[in-house]
Amino acid sequence: MAATENTLLHFTLRIWRQKNRQAQGAMMEYVVEGISAEMSFLEMLDVLNEDLLHAGHDPVAFDYDCREGICGSCSLFINGRAHGPQFNTASCQLYMRTFTDGSTITIEPWRARAFPLNKDLSCDRSAFDRIMQAGGYVSVNTGGAPDGNEILISKAIAERAFESATCIGCGACVAACKNSSAVLFVGAKVSELALLPQGQPERQSRVENMVAQMNREGFGSCSNIGSCAAECPAGITLADIATLNHEYLMAKATSEMLA
Numbered sequence: 190m191a192a193t194e195n196t197l198l199h200f201t202l203r204i205w206r207q208k209n210r211q212a213q214g215a216m217m218e219y220v221v222e223g224i225s226a227e228m229s230f231l232e233m234l235d236v237l238n239e240d241l242l243h244a245g246h247d248p249v250a251f252d253y254d255c256r257e258g259i260c261g262s263c264s265l266f267i268n269g270r271a272h273g274p275q276f277n278t279a280s281c282q283l284y285m286r287t288f289t290d291g292s293t294i295t296i297e298p299w300r301a302r303a304f305p306l307n308k309d310l311s312c313d314r315s316a317f318d319r320i321m322q323a324g325g326y327v328s329v330n331t332g333g334a335p336d337g338n339e340i341l342i343s344k345a346i347a348e349r350a351f352e353s354a355t356c357i358g359c360g361a362c363v364a365a366c367k368n369s370s371a372v373l374f375v376g377a378k379v380s381e382l383a384l385l386p387q388g389q390p391e392r393q394s395r396v397e398n399m400v401a402q403m404n405r406e407g408f409g410s411c412s413n414i415g416s417c418a419a420e421c422p423a424g425i426t427l428a429d430i431a432t433l434n435h436e437y438l439m440a441k442a443t444s445e446m447l448a
């Protein structure tokens with residue numbers, strides 16, 4: 190049945206429940222009713238949790254912050270797709286009108302060795318923070334605020350850098366990759382700063398340090414399949430992986446020449 194604004198929907202949810210990292214998990218089934226077609230996916234989970242709390246049960250743990258596609262926290266694997274079935278859409282921006290009334294929806298956490306599970310649908314994505322700490326920044330001297338037009342950047346470069354900067358650090362690329370590779374995320378961060386004048390002083394050390402940290406965290410190598418870009422809610426493209434490879438090769442070649 191097509192969902193209209195006033196339709197109230199019901200769903201059967203198959204959700205991964207796991208008390209903690211050490212406990213054994215299992216898929217549990219729940220029915221949610223009275224769901225507005227205009228509710229977001231996370232609001233639908235809020236309804237489920239209210240029902241669970243009223244019945245004296247443990248609510249389902251899941252991550253979120255902004256609920257508007259900015260923070261990248263809402264890491265849900267929905268019906269076998271990272272962030273669900275809608276292209277360029279984070280789980281929090283997904284609306285229940287997308288799903289057929291009465292259908293069964295399977296919800297799992299990101300599954301990757303580098304993203305260990307906290308509880309239920311919540312996983313620890315601090316590996317991304319450590320990669321950013323390894324090089325995803327620019328160093329600036331303190332002092333007065335620089336004039337806005339002091340460093341001129343062409344519109345084409347600014348727009349290309351902005352495209353890479355839209356990565357929200359959600360980890361869907363890792364969850365979608367059969368090798369749990371993080372190269373799309375790292376590629377987006379490296380590309381953005383490699384394009385801008387502010388990123389030049391640390392350009393070489395940045396890519397070397399971020400790739401080294403990515404490897405230490407246990408992410409796999411690129412599968413060359415492209416499922417990362419297909420599932421990315423921010424539309425980051427494989428071009429950023431090509432840039433990462435180029436930047437890394439150039440940095441390594443320069444390091445060896447200077448050694």
Ligand code: SF4
Pocket residue numbers: 261355356357358359360361362363373374377417420421422423424425
């Ligand atoms: S590249 Fe896309 S999928 Fe990967 S962390 Fe960034 S926004 Fe998420």
Ligand code: FES
Pocket residue numbers: 252253254255256257258259260261262263279280281282357
């Ligand atoms: S909750 Fe912030 S992007 Fe979904």
